[in-house]
Amino acid sequence: MLAGVKCTVSNCKYWKNGEHCDASAIEVNVDGGGKAANQSEQTNCKTFYQK
Ligand code: SF4
Structure with missing residues (x-):
């Protein structure tokens, strides 16, 4: 964990x-790519895997 x-x-x-x-x-x-976000809603977990 x-x-x-x-x-x-x-x-x-x-x-x-x-x-x-x-x-x-x-x-x-x-x-959407790139190296900078302006707010948390613009970030995501790439490790996500649908079960
Ligand atoms: S989306 Fe999945 S891999 Fe990403 S933080 Fe949540 S549980 Fe972990």
């Missing part, structure tokens, strides 16, 4: 009850 990571994406195969992430590492990117 990734301590300190809160995730609400409950249909990800790494998601565990309590809003935990059970992946060994995650990758987070800017929506």
